[in-house]
Amino acid sequence: MRDEAIIELYFARNERAIDETRRKYGGYCSALAQRLLGLREDAEECVQDTYLAAWNTIPPERPNVLRVFLGRITRNLAISRWRKNRAAKRYAALELQLDELADCVPSEASVEREYERRELGRRISAWLDTIPQGDRDLFIRRYWYAESPETLGRELGLKPNTVSQRLRRLRLALRDTLEKEGLTNEEG
């Protein structure tokens, strides 16, 4: 079924919307949740919650690309779970990803201003615009789709170690950018 038709089902408050979403994007959402959370049961719960959240938000929202819309909900639900259980260190894969992303956090001394979530997304997008497509795709595949360096290496014909090194450079480049902007914005 085409995305437009599925979205129409949501708007018509027809519960088939969820079945169709599951049929078309169930695998994709499960894979994403599984990659983020690592534990099958938790991942499945997260996916069920994704459908429910989609049901509760469409309408009023009308996703343009349903796949990304659902993926974003899954990501949000995964991080919520991590926040609730962070002390338990339950989600090894997500822990690993977050530890990597810690490289991007500007040092407190250099950034005198907190970014709002929305603005941070915009800043990261703007930074992604300044790097070549290959690097951009690699970054997104690792940190949005949560694909492992091993998988990425296999698909791109690179050694996992090479992928990791390249990702590290990208993280540091992002940190540099956020630090520079954090400083200048504070004045403005």
Add this chain to the structure above:
Amino acid sequence: MRKDDIYDGVTDVNDGHVTAAKNGKRKKGLFIGLASALILAAGAVGIVWWNGGFGSGTVSGKYAALVQQEAKYPQRTQYPKEGVFGVDEDTWDKWWEETSARRLTQEELDAMDKPWAALLPALIGAAGEEDAACSPANVYIALSMLAETTAGDSQKQILDFLGTESVEDQRALTKRLWNALYNDDGTYQCRLANSLWLRDDTDYEQEALRTLAEDYYASSFAGKMGGDKLNDALRDWMDRQTGGLLTDQINGISLEPETALALVSTAYFADRWEAKFVPEYTDKMTFHGESGDYQRDFMHKTYTGTYFWSDRFAGVTLSFESGGHMRFLLPDEGVSIEEVLSDPMAVAFLTEGDPWDTFEDSCRTMMITMSLPKFDVTSDLKLIDALKSLGVTDVFDPNLADFSPVLKDSRLMGNPLYVSQLLHGARVKVDEEGCEAAAYTLMAMAGAAAPADDVEFIEIDLDRPFLYSLMSDGVPLFAGAVRE
């Protein structure tokens, strides 16, 4: 800020980035061989002519070789190609180090805000009521070179306009600007070039020529001024530097025999949209021009981006594949292009490296449905009056102009020197033909969606006169107006 904040930020990146990442591989394959088909290309030429008034005809002299000096361009590390063994790590490191080092700092960008804000309306205004294309950055560089060749009040007026205290400061800033914009690292093309056209029967101050060669990357050519050979060489050089985009305009250019010296500055840019317009969606729509309605080809797409507004206009941006973006400003109905051009908010939107701070509460991320006419705008502008209105006057006055840093004699054939012509030609082409046909197959994900917590939708139809600017490295490289 914490690590999970970064995670949230990544969750919210543009949908175009998310969809493109999973299609990158296919995309690469399909685009091979289509590299020469450009969605957008633009070129501009700024020329400054010194004439020795109406001289008494030809000047004799034999010309050994036209090329006096070839500019030595900075060597750029090429962006590493991905091979079977991955990218070369050392090359990547070097590339990134160079790329970030040549990016302009906020301080440098701020220093140029004022000249951009004055240049953009003046250049678009110089086109009168016609469609306009211009390159503020190109004129800026040409003016900076002009400052190098002048002294006294002639120079001071230019520096005052450019906003720097001394010619040394200006030189350093322009060199940084040139290096930030110039790009041939294999990702996208932004070619800048400067040149000097000299007489072989005149003495020039060598130090000034050396500065122009070293700090402005200007090549110099000398020959029989006004002769076919030198003029042919000039046109050939300009045509090559602007990628053949301005051939028609360039063919009409020649230097008169009484020219003492000519400075030429060019800019050429080409890149593809990050998310292409789907050609099948392009259709005929009415453009409500200033002098009537016209049927035009309109491209359409829906994407997530920042939407700006004020009580007089709306603005959106569109990203290129390799960095940089275009901004489109649509005046509200009943508001003219001239009115918006005198609105500091509008000028900030079109010229500032980071307009988000200026707009604060009047911009937000939204899902934008955009209708944009394909356009190909060419302008031939004469800029003397425009510059006079900006306070640069003495260089145009034979009795006041001071070119002592570059010309040993203050007169040519008994006539005082002054800038007799200042031409600026530019062309900006926004098109989705050619590689767009291939893009549709591979960009089924073209456009985007962004369900942020409170998604809002906005439609923007650029179906009446609008303004645009092309931002590269935070600088308005090209700009203009589409009125008809």
